[in-house]
Amino acid sequence: MNIDRKDRQILEALQADARQSLAALGKRIGLSQPAMSERVRKLEEAGVIEGYGARVNLRALGVGLQAIIRIDTTHAGIAKYLKLFDAMPEVLSADRVTGESCFIVRCAIAEPADLERVVDALAVDGSVTTSLVLSSPVNKHVTVQAARTPKK
Amino acid sequence: MNIDRKDRQILEALQADARQSLAALGKRIGLSQPAMSERVRKLEEAGVIEGYGARVNLRALGVGLQAIIRIDTTHAGIAKYLKLFDAMPEVLSADRVTGESCFIVRCAIAEPADLERVVDALAVDGSVTTSLVLSSPVNKHVTVQAARTPKK
DNA sequence: GATGAAATTGCACATTA
DNA sequence: TAATGTGCAATTTCATC
Numbered sequence: 001m002n003i004d005r006k007d008r009q010i011l012e013a014l015q016a017d018a019r020q021s022l023a024a025l026g027k028r029i030g031l032s033q034p035a036m037s038e039r040v041r042k043l044e045e046a047g048v049i050e051g052y053g054a055r056v057n058l059r060a061l062g063v064g065l066q067a068i069i070r071i072d073t074t075h076a077g078i079a080k081y082l083k084l085f086d087a088m089p090e091v092l093s094a095d096r097v098t099g100e101s102c103f104i105v106r107c108a109i110a111e112p113a114d115l116e117r118v119v120d121a122l123a124v125d126g127s128v129t130t131s132l133v134l135s136s137p138v139n140k141h142v143t144v145q146a147a148r149t150p151k152k
Numbered sequence: 153m154n155i156d157r158k159d160r161q162i163l164e165a166l167q168a169d170a171r172q173s174l175a176a177l178g179k180r181i182g183l184s185q186p187a188m189s190e191r192v193r194k195l196e197e198a199g200v201i202e203g204y205g206a207r208v209n210l211r212a213l214g215v216g217l218q219a220i221i222r223i224d225t226t227h228a229g230i231a232k233y234l235k236l237f238d239a240m241p242e243v244l245s246a247d248r249v250t251g252e253s254c255f256i257v258r259c260a261i262a263e264p265a266d267l268e269r270v271v272d273a274l275a276v277d278g279s280v281t282t283s284l285v286l287s288s289p290v291n292k293h294v295t296v297q298a299a300r301t302p303k304k
Numbered sequence: 305g306a307t308g309a310a311a312t313t314g315c316a317c318a319t320t321a
Numbered sequence: 322t323a324a325t326g327t328g329c330a331a332t333t334t335c336a337t338c
Contacts, residue, residue, distance in 0.1 A: 001212065011213075014206035018170050021334060032305075037336065048212040053205060054166035056294055060153065060200040061163075063294070068249060068256055085290045094290035097220060097283035104220055104256075104283065108294060131249035131256065138237045138246035142208055142215070142260060173311055187326050189312070311334070318327075 001046040006031060010039060011048070015141040018052040063108040066092075066133040067115060070101035073126030078102060080125050090118050102126070153198040158183065162191060163200070167293040170204040215260040218244075218285040219267060222253035225278030230254060232277050242270050254278070 003011075009029045013020070026036035043049045058066070073081060078096075081103060085091045094105045105122065109115045115130075122128050155163075161181045165172070178188035195201045210218070225233060230248075233255060237243045246257045257274065261267045267282075274280050 003213070011206065011208055015208060016203075016205065018204035018206045023334060033335075034305080034337085041336095046212065047209050050207040050209050051168075052170035053168065053207055053293075054163065054170045055202040055205055056163055056167060057199050057202050058294060060198065061155070061294055066247075068247065082289055089292075089295045091290060092292055092294070093288065095218075095220065095288045096286040098286060099281070099283035101283065105290075129251070131251035131253065134248040134250060136245065136247045137234055138243060138257075140241075140244055141205075142210060142213055142244070143241045175311060184327055185312075186314085186328085190325080305338105307336100307338080309334105309336080311332105313330105313332075315330090316328095318325105320325080321323095 001042070001048060003048065007039060007043065007048075010036070010043065012141060012143070014040075014049065014052075058108055062110050064111050065109045065115070067107045067109055067118070068131045068133060069105045069107060069119065069122055070129040070131075071103040071105060071122060071126050072101050072128075073103075077125040081122075084121070084124075088118070088121060090114070101129070153194070153200060155200065159191060159195065159200075162188070162195065164293060164295070166192075166201065166204075210260055214262050216263050217261045217267070218288075219259045219261055219270070220283045220285060221257045221259060221271070221274055222281040222283075223255040223257060223274060223278050224252060224280075225254050229277040233274075236273070236276075240270070240273060242266070253281070 006029055010025065013025050013028070022036040022040060023033040026033050031039070040049070071081065081094075085094045085105065088107075090107045090109060092106045092108050094103050096102065097104055107118055109118060115132075119128055119130055158181055162177065165177050165180070174188040174192060175185045178185050183191070192201070223233065233246075237246045237257065240259075242259045242261060244258045244260050246255050248254065249256055259270055261270060267284075271280055271282055
């Protein structure tokens with residue numbers, strides 16, 4: 001799929017606010033409402049837009065802190081950990097990575113006492129290194145520049 | 153703000169698909185359309201819902217790999233890095249953390265050659281440890297269980 | 305672009321804790 | 322008696338031609 005300037009503007013805008021009306025967005029970037037609908041439909045169909053999600057405030061849901069935990073395990077432990085991640089509601093995301101660790105996991109923790117339980121649970125089959133998140137100063141959308149070499 | 157069972161269902165559903173109609177969602181969880189609108193409005197107003205965003209496929213935008221880079225710097229370097237993160241389109245997010253590192257940064261890289269440039273740029277005022285993301289097997293919504301101790 | 309279908313919003317009223 | 326939910330009408334938004 002070929003992504004032109006207007007598509008990029010659309011992606012940018014929908015990342016910032018996915019519930020704005022397509023008509024209003026079209027007016028802003030100079031496109032009629034049906035043209036907008038068609039572009040968005042194609043972006044969805046091509047898998048460029050994977051979905052739309054609400055951003056929720058973790059604090060409001062009782063999550064007092066977040067932790068980023070690195071896990072080092074054996075090759076055999078990997079499958080075991082994948083199951084564990086699925087079973088633990090505190091695990092928000094897990095990335096399999098190269099380097100000294102096998103996984104980098106982000107966890108939502110209600111309060112300090114829960115952190116101990118989570119760390120213990122994650123240490124069953126490997127070693128863990130825990131970093132508490134103090135703040136998240138940067139959280140960007142994917143921008144035009146980040147997509148320097150679009151697939152043809 | 154008090155969040156009851158229906159609110160949790162709403163949050164869950166809107167995290168999964170933020171563009172579904174409130175009418176359909178209301179029917180599913182047993183609420184009339186205006187009642188749904190009202191609940192969503194209140195969740196937004198209370199800051200529980202911070203916004204709505206499109207999830208875009210990084211591969212489709214030419215991002216061939218992602219890296220998670222830990223940065224260790226001096227206290228004086230922190231402000232400098234915050235500016236640098238803002239200026240670098242490859243930086244998707246940065247968390248300030250406790251532990252041996254000061255920041256954990258996620259970067260979108262077009263191709264391997266760009267990784268070198270990004271790592272070099274991030275190493276100007278501290279030491280970096282780079283992990284390439286092989287896969288992201290877990291990516292969950294915030295669930296009811298994760299919010300064990302809701303604020304009153 | 306224009307048109308019909310669907311969704312959202314606003315308002316008056318009922319219900320319940 | 323507040324707070325919350327319902328039903329209906331008016332407006333806006335969306336999909337198809």
